[in-house]
Amino acid sequence: MIRILLAEDDDSMREYLARALARVGYAVTAVDRGTAALPLLEQDRYDLLLTDIVMPEMDGIELAQRASALDPMMRVMFITGFAAVTLKNGAMPPQAKVLSKPFHLRDLVCEVNRLFDVEAATEL
Template identity: 45%
Template sequence: MARILLAEDDNSMRHFLARSLENAGHEVLAFADGEDALPALQAGPFDILITDIVMDRLGGLELAMRAQAVKPGVPVIYITGFSAITMEDAGEEVNFSQLLSKPFHLNSLVEAVDKALAAQQAS
């Protein structure tokens, strides 16, 4: 089981992802954007950050950089509806784990979480 910090600005998608991850046995702290997630980020601890890249007040790339400052090496799984997004802007300080393009199957998300946890435990 992992403690997952989830930032997704689409309400229905956020609830759906949180419920699916909880059904897979994880604890999920879900927020509407990166700005809302900051207090939970500071309160810690969390094992994985799952974040939408494009959000109004604080986007996923900035949230991931702040997460790395709090917990260096934390795995980050990005989700996006924009296929043109590249991870070149993420920078080396972000522990980029995987990019899932919407729409994606929930099994893909659960597999990405499992993969990130396995890699984290192996290091």
């Protein structure tokens, strides 16, 4: 089963995204900030880091850089309402995807499926 670590500081958004991804068959672990995600990345293996960019304590870009150093094979997808932030010093991992808020859950699931070449007819 594909394992996703979701880091999103907005409680309702985190719950919404985690539930939607779990519903279509992904194993999702959700945390509210990058500093909570980092110990999990050090202890366990995840296939995808799905992270908001703007979060307290550690932003998603720094989290992605640290995650990529721990596991260069892990995929990274950013979700953000602040598209300009993604340009921060060109610091994003080269294969990272960016999904700008607002987006439909169907778009998120399609993007995640595409990352893993999963073909699924998903109704959300």
